[in-house]
Amino acid sequence: MKVGVVTFPGSLDDVDAQRAVRLAGAEPVALWHGDHALKSVDAVILPGGFSYGDYLRCGAIARFAPVMREVVDAANGGMPVLGICNGFQILCESHLLPGALIRNDHRKFVCRDQRLRIDNAATAWTNGYEAGDEIVIPLKNGEGGFVADELTLDLLEGEGRVVARYLEDNPNGSMRDIAGITNERGNVVGLMPHPEHAVEDLCGPGTDGLPFFTSVLNALVAG
Amino acid sequence: MARVVVDVMPKPEILDPQGKAVHGALDRLGFGGVADVRQGKRFELEVEGEITEERLAEIRTLAETLLSNPVIEDFAVRVEEPVADEGLGA
Numbered sequence: 001m002k003v004g005v006v007t008f009p010g011s012l013d014d015v016d017a018q019r020a021v022r023l024a025g026a027e028p029v030a031l032w033h034g035d036h037a038l039k040s041v042d043a044v045i046l047p048g049g050f051s052y053g054d055y056l057r058c059g060a061i062a063r064f065a066p067v068m069r070e071v072v073d074a075a076n077g078g079m080p081v082l083g084i085c086n087g088f089q090i091l092c093e094s095h096l097l098p099g100a101l102i103r104n105d106h107r108k109f110v111c112r113d114q115r116l117r118i119d120n121a122a123t124a125w126t127n128g129y130e131a132g133d134e135i136v137i138p139l140k141n142g143e144g145g146f147v148a149d150e151l152t153l154d155l156l157e158g159e160g161r162v163v164a165r166y167l168e169d170n171p172n173g174s175m176r177d178i179a180g181i182t183n184e185r186g187n188v189v190g191l192m193p194h195p196e197h198a199v200e201d202l203c204g205p206g207t208d209g210l211p212f213f214t215s216v217l218n219a220l221v222a223g
Numbered sequence: 224m225a226r227v228v229v230d231v232m233p234k235p236e237i238l239d240p241q242g243k244a245v246h247g248a249l250d251r252l253g254f255g256g257v258a259d260v261r262q263g264k265r266f267e268l269e270v271e272g273e274i275t276e277e278r279l280a281e282i283r284t285l286a287e288t289l290l291s292n293p294v295i296e297d298f299a300v301r302v303e304e305p306v307a308d309e310g311l312g313a
Contacts, residue, residue, distance in 0.1 A: 057292055064289070093292065100294040102233075103240040147237060147295060173238065 001026040001217050004041035006071070008033040008062050012049030013084065013196060020196040021045070024213035033065040043080040043124070043216050044071055046087030048140075048194060058101060058143050059089035068094060078223075080124035080216045081188045085141055088180070088190030097181055097190045098156070099148030104141065105173025113205040114139035114193050115167040116179050120160050123186040124219035128211030134167060135208035139193040144172035146181075146192070156181055163189055187219075225274045226303040227282055231291040232263035266290055267303075274302050 003021045005028055007014045018028035029041050033051075038044065051062035062068065068090070075081045075096050083091040091097045104110060115136050118129040129135070148156070153176055156162055163180035170177050172192070180191035195209025233239045239261050246260040268282065283300055291298040 056289070060289065060292065092294070098294075100292055102237065102295060105238055105240060107240045107244055145238070149294075 001043075001220055002029045002039075002041045003027070003213075003216065004029045004031040004038055004044045006031045006033060006044065006046050006067055008049070008051035008065060010050040010053055011047050011086070013047040013194065014049070016194075017045045017047040017084070017196045020199045020209070020213045023199050024210060024217060026213070026217055031067055033062070033067050035067045036070065038067075038070050038074060042220050043082070044074065046071070046081070046083040046090050047196070048085030048087060051086055051090065054086075054143070057089075057093070058086060059091075059093040062086075062090045063093040072096060075183075075188050078185060078187050080219055082125050082212065082216070083188075083190040084194055084196060085144070085192055088192055089143070091188060091190045096188050097183060098152050099146055099181070101143055101192070102145045102147055103143045104145055104171070109140070109142040110144075110171045111138070111140040112171070113137070114171060114179075116164045116193060117167050118164050120163045120182060120186075122160075123163060123182045123189050123215075125189040125191075125212050125215050126163055127218050128215040135198075136205045137193050137195050137198040137209045138204060139171055141172060141192055144174065144192045146172075146174040146178045148175065153178075159184065164191060164193075225270050227268045227270050227274065227279070227300060228303045229266040229268065229282070229286045229290050229298055229300050230263060231266070231286070231296050231298045233261060234295055234297055237295045263296075264290075 003026045005014050005017045021028040089101045092100050118133045121129045121131040161182050163182050165177040166179050182189045195212040198204045198209030242261040249257050286298045
């Protein structure tokens with residue numbers, strides 16, 4: 001199994017995402033923002049960071065990178081795509097996911113271990129969890145406030161498309177404590193916290209993030 | 224040449240933490256009487272040729288797809304001033 005990890009100018013967590021893919025038992029494939037092909041990968045991760053310096057809006061310029069045309073087509077065709085942090089912002093700007101992410105309501109960058117509840121354990125990226133599982137993974141963002149209109153929020157909740165919610169303190173003002181969502185098909189997932197930083201006991205708060213990367217392998221085998 | 228200005232503002236119902244931070248600074252600096260501050264963006268496009276309805280429609284599409292995110296922002300497009308093209312540099 002090959003999982004592509006896109007590097008945009010300003011991506012930070014691409015190497016950690018590649019490492020998480022390797023620890024999960026798949027082969028990471030480096031993709032460049034200027035690529036016009038996905039190099040036969042089976043899934044794609046858009047990693048965290050500050051693509052294009054977060055100029056204009058987070059993810060707004062990355063959306064128009066050549067590789068994103070391929071990623072959007074592949075996602076619409078059912079390929080699993082995970083956007084973490086900046087990757088989540090890019091997925092929203094690309095309209096693969098609804099809503100948007102705005103500056104944290106308290107205006108400060110936040111970096112801490114965050115407790116989450118997995119609400120949807122049926123997506124390509126969360127089938128290794130049980131619905132209701134509580135996990136702790138790092139969170140680090142300045143613009144992580146998930147917003148959408150009431151209609152969209154009701155739709156997301158009604159269709160079970162909220163993948164994860166913040167427990168205890170809401171770290172960034174996200175509406176309805178939403179930390180991650182999925183598309184109707186369940187192959188595209190956006191998540192603000194960082195599962196790729198919680199895949200080894202040596203560093204980070206544990207290995208609670210690893211199932212994101214093993215789940216996609218299950219999904220690919222099943223698919 | 225003409226200048227087309229695109230103003231982008233956070234939608235009224237969307238929290239604007241930057242505007243709030245500026246508002247807080249006004250109070251600290253002793254500027255009273257300002258009830259609220261909202262911060263947006265202004266883009267100035269120097270457009271070649273004549274500004275036609277088709278050209279403006281293109282710019283509106285540009286404003287909608289790249290310059291603003293309609294989920295969280297509103298935009299307004301206006302032609303600011305016709306810049307005298309001929310005779311410059313004489």
